[in-house]
Amino acid sequence: MxxxxxxxxxxxxxxxxxxxxxxxxxxxxxxxxxxxxxxxxxxxxxxxxxxxxxxxxxxxxxxxxxxxxxxxxxxxxxxxxxxxxxxxxxxxxxxxxxxxxxxxxxxxxxxxxxxxxxxxxxxxxxVLGLTGLTAYFGLLDIGQPKAGETVVVSGAAGAVGMLVGQIAKIKGARAVGIAGTDEKCAYLVNELGFDAAVNYKTADLDKALAEACPDGVDVYFDNVGGPVSDAVMNLLNDYARIPVCGAISSYNATDADVGPRVQAKIIKTRSLMKGFVLGDYASRQQEGLVELGKWLSEGKLKYxxxxxxxxxxxxxxxxxxxxxxxxxxxxxxxx
Amino acid sequence: MxxxxxxxxxxxxxxxxxxxxxxxxxxxxxxxxxxxxxxxxxxxxxxxxxxxxxxxxxxxxxxxxxxxxxxxxxxxxxxxxxxxxxxxxxxxxxxxxxxxxxxxxxxxxxxxxxxxxxxxxxxxxxVLGLTGLTAYFGLLDIGQPKAGETVVVSGAAGAVGMLVGQIAKIKGARAVGIAGTDEKCAYLVNELGFDAAVNYKTADLDKALAEACPDGVDVYFDNVGGPVSDAVMNLLNDYARIPVCGAISSYNATDADVGPRVQAKIIKTRSLMKGFVLGDYASRQQEGLVELGKWLSEGKLKYxxxxxxxxxxxxxxxxxxxxxxxxxxxxxxxx
CATH class of the missing domain: 3.90.180.10 (Medium-chain alcohol dehydrogenases, catalytic domain)
Incomplete structure (x- = not known):
């Protein structure tokens, strides 16, 4: 050797x-x-x-x-x-x-x-690793989607995002994805069963999101931050939950990451916003892997x-x- | 009549x-x-x-x-x-x-x-009404200060703020107030027992806050939003809790309320930010009034x-x- x-x-x-x-x-x-x-x-x-x-x-x-x-x-x-x-x-x-x-x-x-x-x-x-567990715990522990609620996920065609939308569907919620190409949006809807998808690069984001979420947003799984998240924050329902998983739009920023402040929106809707990392759920990893493996074997989860x-x-x-x-x-x- | x-x-x-x-x-x-x-x-x-x-x-x-x-x-x-x-x-x-x-x-x-x-x-x-209950539930239910932690409250010389700091002290935490005059700051420290107070109108806010919070910020009870909150957000410790009670700085704004986005800070520290109104605690009002009345009668709470x-x-x-x-x-x- x-x-x-x-x-x-x-x-x-x-x-x-x-x-x-x-x-x-x-x-x-x-x-x-x-x-x-x-x-x-x-x-x-x-x-x-x-x-x-x-x-x-x-x-x-x-x-x-x-x-x-x-x-x-x-x-x-x-x-x-x-x-x-x-x-x-x-x-x-x-x-x-x-x-x-x-x-x-x-x-x-x-x-x-x-x-x-x-x-x-x-x-x-x-799906059976950090990615799947991140989607699983962020969505279910912080987001807590209920049947009939609307779950929006940004970075929806990314590894975590596409699992978030599918787990939301498994839980009976409406899944709306935000992604950056028409191909990705079509994939989310046609292959993964998302209820709607919005191309943030070409759409009038406020308008397209409002159309995709006629009943407002109950859970926003945030992978990106930035202007995409600003737009979603305008549609929050009362007691919305926002697992903050990533802010990829700002990771390479050298200028200040500036946008509309969230405080007034958070108060008006009494929403919860919570950052997390997978390490917070170290003691529950096995539970997550078992569930993800079950859904995968049942064909409910594609990756x-x-x-x-x-x-x-x-x-x-x-x-x-x-x-x-x-x-x-x-x-x-x-x- | x-x-x-x-x-x-x-x-x-x-x-x-x-x-x-x-x-x-x-x-x-x-x-x-x-x-x-x-x-x-x-x-x-x-x-x-x-x-x-x-x-x-x-x-x-x-x-x-x-x-x-x-x-x-x-x-x-x-x-x-x-x-x-x-x-x-x-x-x-x-x-x-x-x-x-x-x-x-x-x-x-x-x-x-x-x-x-x-x-x-x-x-x-x-103290025995909506004001007291707002401080009580926002701080204790969302903020959950532990002994030895640092609690920062903005609008600290306001009705809710001065109770928040005193309840934080009752719970064994360090209380730091942010207010708008030197007289108010002196009152918070000398009369109400806050550990430190910062005049946001005259101080170099980032520097003064960092000095007042040498161990960072574990709970930020936010009454004001705006640039004051921007500054506090830079000092969050891991797993900080932010009860969002008010955003008085923006209530009369006719321009967009714009500032540094919070997402990246929330992720890095895995913090929780939650809006609330007193109505969320309607079923627990009696508990709050009993506690507030007890502290008042014991001389632990001034208003x-x-x-x-x-x-x-x-x-x-x-x-x-x-x-x-x-x-x-x-x-x-x-x-």
């Missing part, structure tokens, strides 16, 4: 605005031999996610900033190629928060097995992936998230 | 921006004789409150807009001067949501007795009133709320 050459993506400077290739460096080095209790994991799928932009800043946040001159980390599914742990044998497929590199040599306790007979490997980075091929394109794939280039979960398949 | 002349304040046009005398008309007419089951209440104290500005607009809100050409209504403490109900006799002191007039002729069930031996009459419009004399000055008193002219509850004593 010691002849294996590794390739790693090292974080070398903090981006201002949209990250660029200059913020990263590809480095090569031999893969080190595992110590007792360690395993060598060959990367198969890498997850790229909007929250990673936050970790590239050194501002205080809910996750530690990435450190300069260290390998970027994220969710990875891979295969054990060498094991010095009795928990794993070569060929086992595992998932973990690992480094963006071809091989990770880590303590066995940092990865857990995934079962290809239940779902394809990539699903463990989307979509945009897969970019080749380790050399990890940064491209990450940057494409901010162009909205992905339908569903953005993944990189290591060549 | 039929010779009594009444004077009423009728709402004749909806204000744009700050209301003016032109939006109201004083009318005189004889007091009508009460029907069976009715009482005649002579007004003693009238409450003027910021939320009334909202009712003067016809926008959808949590309370019905005032109707044009009808008498404005609000909280009033008065004395029964004639009764056709066996529930009340002349001389009884009562409270109710009544019209801004010298006399109200209403069904007996619309008023309830208050006891002058427990607290002065005016207290039933402040303050700014009393304007004379029925003819009701509109003046209402408008002075928006200048921050009041310390504590703004009341009008009918001459």
């Amino acid at each position: 010691s002849q294996l050459m590794n390739k790693s993506i090292v974080f070398v400077s903090r981006p201002v605005g949209l990250p660029s290739m200059d913020n990263f460096e590809f480095r090569e080095a031999p893969v080190q031999a595992p110590a007792e209790g360690q395993v060598v994991v060959r990367s198969i799928y890498l997850s790229v996610d909007p929250y990673m932009r936050g970790r590239m800043s050194d501002a205080k946040s809910y996750v530690e900033p990435y450190r300069l001159n260290e390998v970027i980390s994220g969710g990875i599914v891979g295969e054990i190629v060498e094991s010095k742990s009795d928990q794993f044998k070569p060929g086992d497929k595992v998932i973990g928060m690992l480094g963006w590199q071809l091989y990770n040599v880590v303590d066995a306790k940092l990865v857990r097995k995934v079962d290809e007979s239940i779902a394809p490997l990539s699903a463990y980075l989307s 979509e992936e945009t897969i970019i091929e080749g380790f050399d394109h990890v940064i491209d794939a990450f940057l494409k998230l901010f162009e909205g280039a992905n339908l569903g979960k953005m993944l990189v398949k290591v060549g | 039929s010779q009594l002349m009444n004077k009423s304040i009728v709402f004749v046009s909806r204000p744009v921006g700050l209301p003016s005398m032109d939006n109201f008309e004083f009318r005189e007419a004889p007091v009508q004789a009460p029907a069976e089951g009715q009482v005649v209440v002579r007004s003693i104290y009238l409450s003027v409150d910021p939320y009334m500005r909202g009712r003067m607009s016809d926008a959808k809100s949590y309370v019905e807009p005032y109707r044009l050409n009808e008498v404005i209504s609000g909280g009033i403490v008065g004395e029964i001067v004639e009764s056709k109900s066996d529930q009340f006799k002349p001389g009884d002191k009562v409270i109710g949501m009544l019209g801004w007039q010298l006399y109200n002729v209403v069904d007996a069930k619309l008023v309830r007795k208050v006891d002058e031996s427990i607290a002065p009459l005016s207290a039933y419009l402040s 303050e009133e700014t009393i304007i004399e004379g029925f003819d000055h009701v509109i003046d008193a209402f408008l002075k709320l928006f200048e921050g002219a009041n310390l504590g509850k703004m009341l009008v004593k009918v001459g």
